[in-house]
Amino acid sequence: xxxxxxxxxxxxxxxxxxxxxxxxxxxxxxxxxxxxxxxxxxxxxxxxxxxxxxxxxxxxxxxxxxxxxxxxxxxxxxxxxxxxxxxxxxx
Numbered sequence: 526x527x528x529x530x531x532x533x534x535x536x537x538x539x540x541x542x543x544x545x546x547x548x549x550x551x552x553x554x555x556x557x558x559x560x561x562x563x564x565x566x567x568x569x570x571x572x573x574x575x576x577x578x579x580x581x582x583x584x585x586x587x588x589x590x591x592x593x594x595x596x597x598x599x600x601x602x603x604x605x606x607x608x609x610x611x612x613x614x615x616x
Contacts, residue, residue, distance in 0.1 A: 535609035
């Protein structure tokens with residue numbers, strides 16, 4: 526049985542891949558970037574797929590690139606990011 530590689534530390538992933546657009550609290554750092562809290566009603570699988578494949582909000586002129594523009598991001602990293610996103614704003 527193969528054990529999957531551990532993802533990088535989720536906060537570090539967020540800080541290096543997501544924070545430039547989504548900001549430190551996920552509320553959006555630049556105009557047109559949605560508050561991530563509005564996306565958390567989706568399943569973990571849907572959120573991970575959006576991270577890996579990119580996402581275009583209908584009607585928005587902006588789109589999130591696949592893997593947030595981080596070509597090294599793995600599926601395990603996306604799963605770790607989803608877990609981290611669910612903690613934002615809960616401290």
